[in-house]
Amino acid sequence: MxxxxxxxxxxxxxxxxxxxxxxxxxxxxxxxxxxxxxxxxxxxxxxxxxxxxxxxxxxxxxxxxxxxxxxxxxxxxxxxxxxxxxxxxxxxxxxxxxxxxxxxxxxxxxxxxxxxxxxxxxxxxxxxxxxDGMSDLERGVLRCVGRAEERFGEDALRMMRCLRFASEYGLIVEQATWDALNSGISLLRHIAMERIRAELERMLGGSDPNRALDLLTGSKALRHVKQELLLSGLDKETAWPPLSRLTEMEHRLAFIYIRLGAVPAEVEEDMIKLTFSRHQMETVKRIVAAHTALLSGLDRATGWAEEAYLRRIWISAALTYGVPALRALREIYLLENRPIRTEDIKVGEAADVWKRLGSVWLEQMPVSALAELAVGGKDLMGHLGVKGGPWTGRLLHRLLESAALAELRNDKETLLAAAREHYENMQENDE
Structure with a gap:
């Protein structure tokens, strides 16, 4: 080609x-x-x-x-x-x-x-x-043509490009170029966020995302862009595990947000500011939301979480946020011994179980989405003789979870029989 x-x-x-x-x-x-x-x-x-x-x-x-x-x-x-x-x-x-x-x-x-x-x-x-570009490359040095202050002053985006080239090509930024970048970094506020995103995306999706994080941290570049970003908190973090083990840029970004303690709404706000696509945002948000759901599931657990309980909240998260999000989350947990910055031993031990068994549990799920369930809303209404309402979705989700956990067989007769009991319990609880 x-x-x-x-x-x-x-x-x-x-x-x-x-x-x-x-x-x-x-x-x-x-x-x-x-x-x-x-x-x-x-x-x-x-x-x-x-x-x-x-x-x-x-x-x-x-x-x-x-x-x-x-x-x-x-x-x-x-x-x-x-x-x-x-x-x-x-x-x-x-x-x-x-x-x-x-x-x-x-x-x-x-x-x-x-x-x-x-x-x-x-x-x-x-x-x-x-x-002498060739001799700079041979020496592993990135250097501006002429005076670096002038080059960065003409086009401030060149500072982000400097960080990207240094990380992607494994280069050391020449001292005068680095000094000019640090003294001119506040000019990034003039650059459109979509331009910042394009450089950031290439840095994090590139061959050495860890080097990119070091350079972003060292320059504090993301503190100087047009809009305030949660991602600017990167420069407080150190000692990242090898992000290149995660193959997708979105999974690397999700890991960074998890490390920064972001909740899904913050991820969405940040990624909208950075003009990421809706698809990219949903991918990252689902992974972060699944992680958040697992942690809150642990908070609700009494005593030490049993393996059966850990399986239940893992599969419940997969049904809510999608199997791909949970697969990505397991890869994130595998990156280091303590994937979640916390002193909570319970969280660490739960993560160890998810790393070991999470993949197997996902493969063993007989169903993973409502479309695969042997009954639908109309079946429930017909069987129970009740008009549809918010209860329909809640009941279908409960049946889906039971089928996914293999507590119920995914056939119409079994599910409809269980539906009546669940429905009656729901009615009692609502009263």
Whole structure:
């Protein structure tokens, strides 16, 4: 895939050069290729102006003409082709107020954020590296191009990118760059929350989430964003277990919220501020809610919780929040000896049982959702001769729990027989 992608990019570069312009592969694709990492997309910089690019290629899309960018389509693959440019002042610490076209590759590379992103490859495959990005990479150092204060002052999002690149590529942030980041970190309040979320998501979902947490803690970056976040409490936490053992970014995030002692409503509020998708929010919230439910189930237990009781509250949580949430929660508990920051021995011992047996219990459940139950609301109303109401849902849930715990067989006759007894008990309790 990447070979075909690169061929398309080089075809564009050569076509521009044949027409008398300069053209190069630039940015992240050059960096990743030098490091032997997979390249997701190739960007091209050229001395040709946007209208000249549009004239040279059959299929183009005017994606960012105000910034000098034209998308050229080769095969079915889009490539961004941007004119060499110098940027005027910046507004809102994010966007250039004006763009001036130039004919110098070096000057174009000079406006970029980090030395490792300021390299280019020419039509013959030769590396052009005016700011020693390659030697920085070889030394494992992340360094701004030119003066770090200026780079971060032009675009404050670069500070979040700095943390992400350092964690993802295993780099040490050069001292002057780190000092500039720490002195300029309050500029993050100018950056849209969705931009912060995109960087955070990539950091936590990346290859070294623990390094990302260290960098977020060291810089206190999340204390300086536009809206107050519960996640900013990260910098009070230390000694995280290896989060990379959790395969999903959402599961890593759920673990962090559990560690911070968040309740589901706080998770929702935080994730809405950060513009996470509804699906991502529900996934994280369900895991945190299941954890909260298990803890409150332990609080209600008298004496030491028996294994049968621990199984009951585990399966009850699975029915309420979904089997996937409980599977994820068990993985979270497996991360360390005391997954829940508490001195309560009972909680620790319960977690040990859930780690050992939680997976088996989930597999043994004969039913895990109302849709799998052999009776429905209409069956109950018909059998009991009573009009539907709030009792219907409560009774179905009770039957579901009994069937899931294998206390009742999941067949119509058995469930309807049990339904009458449950219904009568409910009536007595309500009176």
């Amino acid at each position: 990447s070979d075909a992608l690169k061929q398309g990019a080089m075809q564009i570069v050569r076509r521009l050069c044949e027409a008398g312009f300069e053209a190069y592969l630039v940015g992240g694709c050059v960096r990743d290729e030098q490091l032997g990492r997979p390249v997701k997309d190739y960007d091209i910089a050229t001395s040709a102006h946007p209208e000249q690019v549009q004239r040279l290629f059959e299929r183009t899309v005017p994606t960012g003409l105000q910034h000098g960018t034209v998308t050229v389509v080769v095969g079915k693959k889009p490539y961004e082709v941007t004119t060499f440019r110098r940027e005027g002042g910046y507004e809102a610490f994010r966007r250039p107020t004006e763009v001036e076209y130039i004919d110098s590759l070096t000057e174009d590379l000079q406006r970029r954020d980090f030395t490792m992103n300021a390299m280019a490859i020419d039509q013959n495959g030769r590396l052009i590296d005016p700011f």
